[in-house]
Amino acid sequence: MIDQDTYPELTPGTVPMNGMRLRPQSNYVNVLVLRELKSHAVFTTNGEDADIATVPVAGGDYSPGLMFMRKQTGSDRRTAKALQRALGLFDDGEDACTMQVNEMCQDCPDCILYGSAASSGEEELSITSRVMYDTAYTIRDASVIIDEKFQNAPGDDYAKSAEATIREPDFFEPGTLFPSVITLRDTTPAEVAFVLGITKRNKRYGATTSRLGRVDNRILGVYVGREEGPSNLELTRGAIKRLDDSWESVVRSDTLSADTVETHVTETFEDAIDDDGLALERVSDGTVEELIETATDSDFKRVLAAQREHSRALLDEARD
Numbered sequence: 244m245i246d247q248d249t250y251p252e253l254t255p256g257t258v259p260m261n262g263m264r265l266r267p268q269s270n271y272v273n274v275l276v277l278r279e280l281k282s283h284a285v286f287t288t289n290g291e292d293a294d295i296a297t298v299p300v301a302g303g304d305y306s307p308g309l310m311f312m313r314k315q316t317g318s319d320r321r322t323a324k325a326l327q328r329a330l331g332l333f334d335d336g337e338d339a340c341t342m343q344v345n346e347m348c349q350d351c352p353d354c355i356l357y358g359s360a361a362s363s364g365e366e367e368l369s370i371t372s373r374v375m376y377d378t379a380y381t382i383r384d385a386s387v388i389i390d391e392k393f394q395n396a397p398g399d400d401y402a403k404s405a406e407a408t409i410r411e412p413d414f415f416e417p418g419t420l421f422p423s424v425i426t427l428r429d430t431t432p433a434e435v436a437f438v439l440g441i442t443k444r445n446k447r448y449g450a451t452t453s454r455l456g457r458v459d460n461r462i463l464g465v466y467v468g469r470e471e472g473p474s475n476l477e478l479t480r481g482a483i484k485r486l487d488d489s490w491e492s493v494v495r496s497d498t499l500s501a502d503t504v505e506t507h508v509t510e511t512f513e514d515a516i517d518d519d520g521l522a523l524e525r526v527s528d529g530t531v532e533e534l535i536e537t538a539t540d541s542d543f544k545r546v547l548a549a550q551r552e553h554s555r556a557l558l559d560e561a562r563d
């Protein structure tokens with residue numbers, strides 16, 4: 244079983260399974276991740292243009308590509324619900340939950356952890372998410388990681404007017420890196436394992452067609468305590484400054500080694516803890532590996548089923 248007594252290292256940032264409360268407390272688990280694109284991917288809001296920002300870095304500025312938090316949450320929740328079904332968490336004939344905003348079951352670990360809107364049913368409740376995501380920024384500039392692709396409209400003519408070309412959405416190049424933190428608040432050790440398992444299993448983000456959006460989530464560390472760690476933007480900027488004395492050559496480089504970036508992102512996170520005196524401790528790698536192993540095993544059903552009972556009890560408390 245996964246709880247504070249079996250994983251005491253998690254105690255500073257979690258609540259015990261039988262200690263879930265409606266009132267927010269200050270228990271945080273920060274999961275540090277480097278998302279690496281393994282194929283082309285599409286991250287767009289208007290269906291065409293890649294989402295891009297302009298942000299200051301080291302006295303200048305650059306234009307990173309963005310992965311908005313909604314893209315991360317939506318994809319992770321689909322993975323979470325699919326995992327619950329695959330593990331056989333739901334009884335025969337039981338509602339196996341959906342991604343429909345107002346039709347979520349509010350009765351599974353995913354709904355009670357990631358939140359859900361009040362349904363149209365009798366027992367109106369809206370559940371606040373205890374998993375927080377943040378927009379993620381690429382380390383390199385849009386000019387080197389984003390491809391604009393044009394495709395000729397179908398037709399027999401050898402020459403076509405400009406209007407006849409079809410604008411395809413912008414593609415992010417494979418190898419693009421997004422430093423990201425997932426922050427859990429007042430979660431149980433079993434819920435932490437659930438999120439780690441989802442992060443490890445989920446290999447697809449953004450517009451979903453069969454060959455696009457493959458992502459490898461590298462879990463760099465888990466930090467527990469009374470506070471949130473640095474933001475994604477701080478992490479990205481910190482890593483850029485550490486990679487080379489010339490930040491401009493970093494953001495415009497043709498390739499970047501994910502292994503090297505891993506090290507610099509981790510150091511940026513840990514230096515921020517020291518510099519700002521944050522009450523956060525790193526969980527040992529052995530423990531993190533064990534949690535991931537358990538959460539990606541078929542036996543995880545038992546953990547999730549136990550968690551479900553306690554999650555339900557929390558909601559019952561809200562309904563009273």
Ligand SMILES: [Zn+2]
Nearest residue numbers: 340348351354
């Ligand atoms: Zn549900």
